[in-house]
Amino acid sequence: MTHASPTPSEQASNDPIPGKSLSEYTTLRIGGPARELVETRHWSEAVEAIRAAAGPTLVLGGGSNVVIGDAGFDGTVVLLRGGGIEQVGEGLVRVQAGHVWDEFAAWTVANGYSGVECLSGIPGSAGATPIQNVGAYGQEVAQTIAAVKVWDREADEIRDWTPAECGFAYRHSVFKHSDRYLVLSVDFRLASSEESQPIAYAELAKRLGVEVGDRAPMPLVREKVLELRRGKGMVLDETDHDTWSAGSFFTNPIIGAADFHEVAERAGGEPPHWKTADGNVKVSAAWLIGAAGFEKGHKRGNAGLSTKHTLALTNRGGASAAEILALAAEVVDKVEEDFGIRLHPEPVMVNASLG
Numbered sequence: 001m002t003h004a005s006p007t008p009s010e011q012a013s014n015d016p017i018p019g020k021s022l023s024e025y026t027t028l029r030i031g032g033p034a035r036e037l038v039e040t041r042h043w044s045e046a047v048e049a050i051r052a053a054a055g056p057t058l059v060l061g062g063g064s065n066v067v068i069g070d071a072g073f074d075g076t077v078v079l080l081r082g083g084g085i086e087q088v089g090e091g092l093v094r095v096q097a098g099h100v101w102d103e104f105a106a107w108t109v110a111n112g113y114s115g116v117e118c119l120s121g122i123p124g125s126a127g128a129t130p131i132q133n134v135g136a137y138g139q140e141v142a143q144t145i146a147a148v149k150v151w152d153r154e155a156d157e158i159r160d161w162t163p164a165e166c167g168f169a170y171r172h173s174v175f176k177h178s179d180r181y182l183v184l185s186v187d188f189r190l191a192s193s194e195e196s197q198p199i200a201y202a203e204l205a206k207r208l209g210v211e212v213g214d215r216a217p218m219p220l221v222r223e224k225v226l227e228l229r230r231g232k233g234m235v236l237d238e239t240d241h242d243t244w245s246a247g248s249f250f251t252n253p254i255i256g257a258a259d260f261h262e263v264a265e266r267a268g269g270e271p272p273h274w275k276t277a278d279g280n281v282k283v284s285a286a287w288l289i290g291a292a293g294f295e296k297g298h299k300r301g302n303a304g305l306s307t308k309h310t311l312a313l314t315n316r317g318g319a320s321a322a323e324i325l326a327l328a329a330e331v332v333d334k335v336e337e338d339f340g341i342r343l344h345p346e347p348v349m350v351n352a353s354l355g
Helices: 043-052 101-110 126-132 202-208 218-231 257-267 285-291 321-339
Strands: 002-004 034-040 057-060 066-068 073-080 084-089 092-096 145-152 157-161 181-189 245-248 273-275 281-283 303-305 312-315 348-350
Touching (some): 043 057, 043 073, 043 181, 066 321, 092 126, 101 218, 202 218, 257 281, 285 321, 303 321, 312 321
Parallel strands (some): 034 073, 057 073, 066 348
Antiparallel strands (some): 002 084, 092 181, 145 157, 145 181, 245 312, 303 312
């Protein structure tokens, strides 16, 4: 069973484009110019474009989890487009890095493969999912990834990595802060089933009318996940500025039990939290932001918190990267002042920082 895009010989990459604004290629709609930009339609073209580049390179997929500074990128930006889905074994499905992630999630539901249905509606490309160990509504890709095909630029070697080699952690992998490695394709080990994996997220279970731990028909799970995401401005919509974002801008902080006790004392009660397997506590970043006095829709220049969800920083129209970063810094500083916890950004930063 194969669902593939044209081969490299059928669909050639564009010639390099000089000075192209990168705001056109990020969901935050910010980012200065690239020295040159090359669009590719297959990972083999992306590899060749990087080999041919003179100077630094940056690979962009869907641009949904990145903040690019106003100075842009003084090098070659390679857009990894195109894709394809292929069944390569019993319950083993390979997706090319340039494939639109939500198209893959929809394909798995339509073809009776459970394991990523709760990740429906997440913007970006399939190749970005192992980098961030993307997760939502009780699922994360590390639970189902069987192998990641990776090009090691330094060794100039392409091979399949095991999940252990990827170093998956909460919203993290060995790929996240290194440009040494390029994800080319991802193999997922999925269950052949018309029903979802056990629902692990209480809000989703309630929307489905089931108990946590129950299963539900996968098309219904996808439908309800998309409803929840739309309600939080987390499904891309060109007409809705709440979706001009990088998704959740901050990770939920993980702290020790003693630190959590201190946070609870400062807050006058326990904030929403989850126990981790190693005995630590994951605290709701959205709750911390709200408790620090930030309301939905809080603005700083042309940047603002989403009117639907305080965890998303959004471009209200014409925002610069500097405005987004200034708003992020304002939130981080106030949360740290009030609760002693420093929030950390989830998106990859390119020539950008909170200061």
